[in-house]
Amino acid sequence: MPQKLLEQEGLTSKEAQKRLLEYGENTLSAKKKSGPLKIFLGQFRDLMVIILLISTVLSVMMGEITEAITIIAIVLLNAVLGFVQEYRTEKTLEALKEMAAPAAQVVRDGEVVSVPASQMVVGDVFLLKAGDRVPADALILSSTNLYADESLLSGESEPVEKHPAKTLETDFGPGKLEAVYMGTVITKGRGKAIAAATGMESEMGKIAGMLDDIEEDPTPLQLKLDQLGKIVAIGCVGICAAVSVAGILRGENLFDMIITGISLAVAAVPEGLPAIVTISLALAVRRILKRNALVRKLHAVETLGCANVICSDKTGTLTENKMTVREVVTPDRRLTVAGENYADSAFFEDGKKFEAVSHQGLMSLLEIAAFCNNATASREKGGFGLKERWQTTGEPTEAAIQVLAAKAGVIPQELRWFREREIPFDSDRKMMTVVGGMGSRHRVFTKGAPDILLGRCTRYQDERGVHPLNEGVRSRILKENNRMAETALRVLGFAYRDASSIQGNLEEDLIFVGLAGMIDPPRPEAKAAVEKCRRAKIRPVMITGDHILTACAIAKDLGILREGDLTLTGKELDEMSDEALDRVVAKVSVFSRVNPGHKLRIVRALKKRGDIVAMTGDGVNDAPAIKEANIGVAMGGGTDVTKEASSIILLDNNFATLVAAIEEGRVIYQNIRKFIRYLLSCNIGEVVTMFVGMLMGMPVVLTPIQILLVNLVTDGLPAMALGMDPAQDDVMELSPRSSEESIFSGGLLGTIVFRGMLIGLTTLSMFVAFYRLYGGVEAARTGALMTLIVAQLFHVFECKSETHSLFGVPFFNNKKLIGAVMVSGGIAFLASENTWMRAIFQTIPLTLNQWLLVLGASLIAPILSALLLKLGREKPLENPVPMKTVRIPRSDSFGG
Template sequence: MGLTEKEAAERLRTEGENVFGESRKAVPVKIFLGQFKDVMVMILLAATVVSVLLGEITDAVTIILIVLLNAILGFVQEYRTEHTLEALRSMTSPTAKCWRDGKLTEIDAAKLVTGDIIELEAGDRIPADGVVLKAAGFFTDESILTGESTAVGKTAGDTTDRDNSLNKPNIVYCGASATKGTCRAEIIATGKNTQMGRISEMLTDIDSEATPLQKRLAELGKIVAIICLVVCAAVFGAGVLRGENAFDMLMTGITIAIAAIPEGLPATVTIALALAVSRMLKQKALVNKLHSVETLGCTSVICSDKTGTITENKMTVTELSTVSENYGFSGMGYRVSGAVTKGDNIAVNPMTEKALTEALRCGVVCSTAEISAHEAPKSRNRGTLAGKGEWKVTGDPTEAALLIAAAKAGITRESLSGSCRVIEEYPFDSETRFMAVHCQWGSEKRIYFKGAEEVLLPRCSQYMDENGKASPMTAAVRRELEERAADMSDKALRVLALAVCTSENFDPDRGNLVFLGFAGMTDPPREEAKTAIRKCASASVKTVMITGDHKNTAVAVAKKAGLLKGGKAITGAELDKLTDEELDRDIGKYTVFARVEPVHKLRIVKSFKRRGEIVTMTGDGVNDAPAVKEADVGVAMGVTGTDVTKQAADVILMDDNLATLVNAVEQGRCVYANIRKFVRYLLSCNIGEVLTMFLGMIMGMPVVLLPVQILLVNLVTDGLPAVALGMEQPESDIMSRPPRRSGEGFFAGGLMWKIVIRGIFIGLSTLASFTTVMRMGGSVEACRTAALITLVVSQLIHVFECRSERKSIFRMNPFGNMKLVGAAFLSVAALAAAVMIPQLQLVFSTVTPDMVQLLAALGFSFAVPVLANLMHNS
């Protein structure tokens, strides 16, 4: 049976290993050099060269240290992410049970070739695509490929079939999990030829795009470059017109232009992003690509997978309907606590409800799943179970749901073991569509059945009444049960019929079953997802659900999750009938996309992007990977996500929770707001410095500030305060504002106007301080010292103004950002040391100001925010 080792080795040489193609691991040197591609960094490197040529070695060393710090921060973040992702990569099955040389051996799954025959059982990961040769009650979870949350039954069909198209009952697919039963299959496709491999190949056709922040920073870099050229030309022209030496004026112009460069900006942006990444990791979101943090902030559409993201991916029995009564079960998912009720939430004692008890016994007996809890749950009264945490589940999720429902009624496999002994088990078969268990129950023998309603109900000639007695199944009762099953299906409940036969020799065609009840189960929406969807709506972020599940199921879940308000549902087949133009026009009407395939998901994302939306796409299966990569921000699931999807994603949710993604969107908005804040701060300050030097020279004054004093200003104002500003917490209303438009410029909302006006105020106040002390008879050193104090203090006051674009400094809590308070204190201390300590006075050419000079310098510093606030309120 199977291939010989020699045949397998020959095929391995021609076909290659059973792998998808190793992803190119990022080389550390390449990651590091990639940090220098930014426009601002290139300008800084050019400024370093110019500084060296001018003999300003101190300036050059300072700039190069800042550039290196920025590169190291970016490198550490990306390199650490690479290693974290390596730890998460665990998609393909590491081993496979394969027949070689007539013996069943365990081999490395990468060594599988076509023609190999493998054995599969519950819990196995399928290592390659294969045709089923033999199966016994075999089910697989193919959700990673199809998005379908329900296990799929597999049967032997045409064993010569070599077509591995999706959704075939005689084909098992690579990456899917075996949930129940056993199977023998022949490998028909490996590696890139499997369905999973083909989808992963689609990823190579999708090009990476610059993020909105990278585009904005490139735009900012160009503006700064233009400002530098304009300043250089203006100083040069003004000096030549005054009769100064042309070469000296060119050098002076270049020096002032370099002062205009916000050299702290790249490092501060990187630090702000890295801090956001750290905060997001604590909130269970791992960022793969640093700049994607900010892109999340301008997300306008979230395309979310259903299973496990909006829902819990834990089947739960919520209803059980007997002929005489409808029962409800509280406690969603695998939570230990829960209760059984009937009617208008009336507590029941299951032991007095004969039909209910027998139906739950049937569910326990007809189950191969296992549930266990850390601590034994307590039942304060029958029908109510109290306990902490969740059940640990192994086996089929549907059968586990029945076990958990029975446990809430005090019925467990252990409690039945004394009175029920299994004689024979007939596994679920996709042809008969039911499972049966023959058991000895006390002195009598019974056969319990669990299966499809349309299969078992017609075979029921009796039903169990409220007293536990078998009564004849009348046409009226049968009609009522059919309607009840239809009602449960309309509520997107998966309906299972439960029945029993007390005859030892059951003949399926005779139909002598006793109907016990219908169990209705669902994959419930996460409570956090409901909250997250409401939060998105208030933030003007559209949330849509994309799933491979049936349309009715998807719509029912969407209603429960609060997604369908005013929106419509559409299937993949209906999408195929629309042209791209029609889809682009109407896509805003839909909030649910059901029965979709990978190509549909990719098309949906592209359509939203063509409409100018910033799209975030979540996914866990290989079928999601192309759309995840195409989206502006791709988000993979860390728990259920596949290797291919994680590699394609920008962000990985470690808890598979939509609420975590919404928190990440909030952090992204906060990051962009903070970047705008310190860009405003740094540019305003640099404009103030340039104007101080430029206007002083135009007015024929002595050099207002010496180069070493300008360096001191940059050290105490551009460093710690700007970084601390990047740590500002999100403003309370940040998630009640609409996302910014994709084409919106960095300086939108009048930011450039604020920067220029504030820079002019800082420059004029510094010049006013210099001239005032000069008129008081102060020395040139005293004038420069006063100007230095005014320039630094006015900038430190301005950093507090930059904490909000909507509130003035007088309407904000000054201690709302204690890191900023600390940074400002250190900067003031450094300024005081440079002005007061004799040794530092020699270095920075300063003198100790007298009280009048100090008050004048501080007065001009505080005049700036007062004037700015008056203008703001006018």
């Protein structure tokens, strides 16, 4: 930082204007973003969408206006949804800009004037007071009890005490106690500072730059649907050409064969697939919302199912974000403190309940905790049978010890002392003192850092009374203090003395009464959620700005940090190359004292090795890593910047909610595979019916209008209902699938082709049977049409499981599917039995015997599949696909 830019008396207006032209405005800039029209048109670049648009044109050419309108509606729906999601992501930097201060009190020409924060320049001297948002990164010139809330940058909620810089050549960077940062808030005190970095050079600007440089990758599902689109495109061209050429070689009319080939190619396109994917994802979003997670980007739902690493912030996500006293030590006792609810509150010694009122020294400690305190604690009614809980206001540490006192019934308002004087805590003394009065008596109540406080004590109190403080007792107390600190407890010491006056040096000749150790405790449900992750082969990783000891203590308690795992600090990360980080990142379970750049490096290192990463956070410091992650997860109480960068928002800030959302992600992918299997099997059945029939010299088996009926009846409601199948019991017991795994993995493609061929051959056999038994092409086509539809409706139930046949699936756990099949079956029945519909679809009415023949023939394929599955060489694994990578014998690929 050049010395010439740091004039402590402020700048002149002329110099400020000169620097404004030289350095630019104090604003956050960004690369030029795509306009709304460009974003909307970009939605039509997907290969599947292009195929559907071509199908629309072909449908119009064939006179199938209804199908054309249906397809174009599906395409437009997907385009609008994609546009909304992409356009919303453009708002991230706008939210970041809003966090800049609107104005600043700046020294110009020797006077304090208010100027827009955007006009501030490096070298400007400005004033700060409680409630101000800091307008630029700056070094502190002078301060009085100055505290800043830097949670949006550091992730830690407690305000940081600030001190004047000893030299203006201080190495500037994040986390400096002699500096304040753009966008942070002054919570207490006042001060004067000199701007050292503005605009994009500030810490906030660097975060904005990181956000701007991050490009969003397509989700695994989008990649798989693109892969499917390529397969469908090749298949459609091949089908159209093969059918047309075969018919022409057989002597059929050229134009009729081209129309038939085109109609079959259109039939082969699963035009319902994008709509069903969209609707299934939307329904999953609703289910996830009921579990307290708001999904902002639709395709992120499915990506959750791939996640194999969750990088979680500590404070408020894995912990409760409220300090709680866990241990109290007096010179003669070591007690644990239990109870989140009022009725459960208790002190324990060696597992046995301990009555606080029986210990004179403990009661003195609790009295100090309640009186030397500016926080409040009260009982909050639970209602509806819920237990009473503690409601607190004030600084977290003070609130924790106020609750500690209240648990033993020591309430400030009920004490006999009234407050006469307060000596606030400061970083030099590391103590706070309140003087209480009662008539002519005065008592000094002091709390503070144990090692400092002990130096001011000459006596101690236990349950027997007050005694001189000898070196043995002092050593034992310090040893207890170190033990508690090593378990990541924040330790406070407590002391008192009676005084003849409220003036003079009151913090001496004190009587020591004990220590209280507190921590931000883990959420009760977080431990179970971590265990659920472990069973699901998902690796939880803690990334926090907190101290390494605190982070490791919480991580061990939750099961995140296990034997053999590594930990890294931000300082160690700075000393590591990217290559070195790549080598160890898979073994690190805790990252502590990290900044925004560190978080971004960690996520990129994990993605580089092929992990699908979910990243949680709530502060601006988390936004770049959240945007870079495969699944960015913001906290409901977090900043707007983080929310805009995220894919999912946890409304209750709970790690367990994220695990529940991952479970839904796994379910939706399983269901997507189910209806892809169903749709493609049905389409292949139609293609086999038409193509093989033509090769065998039969008349055209189904007319274009009959093919359209099949698509409308089978591709719509049943496939959609299949996408709402409930989760299987073991969905979170299986390993996450690889993001590179094909959507047809685990033999699914073989199953689809084989079942499609069975459906097609069954339909052809019924065409031949009806033609011979009942005479006439119209009767044969009716029998074939009904067989094709009924066989597909049976097959939809087979698609509920990849390891069970039609006769082993749970039929009644998806009532929507049963309803959809009944509606589709009813439409097919009317197409044969209703006079008006018969005229449209060129069918004849069927007798009871003919319907029984259709039903019997339609069951041939499921029965054959069940037999093949039963005769398989290996016992089928329960749902090995898509979550587990296992070898399946080729014969299993042909099962239901």
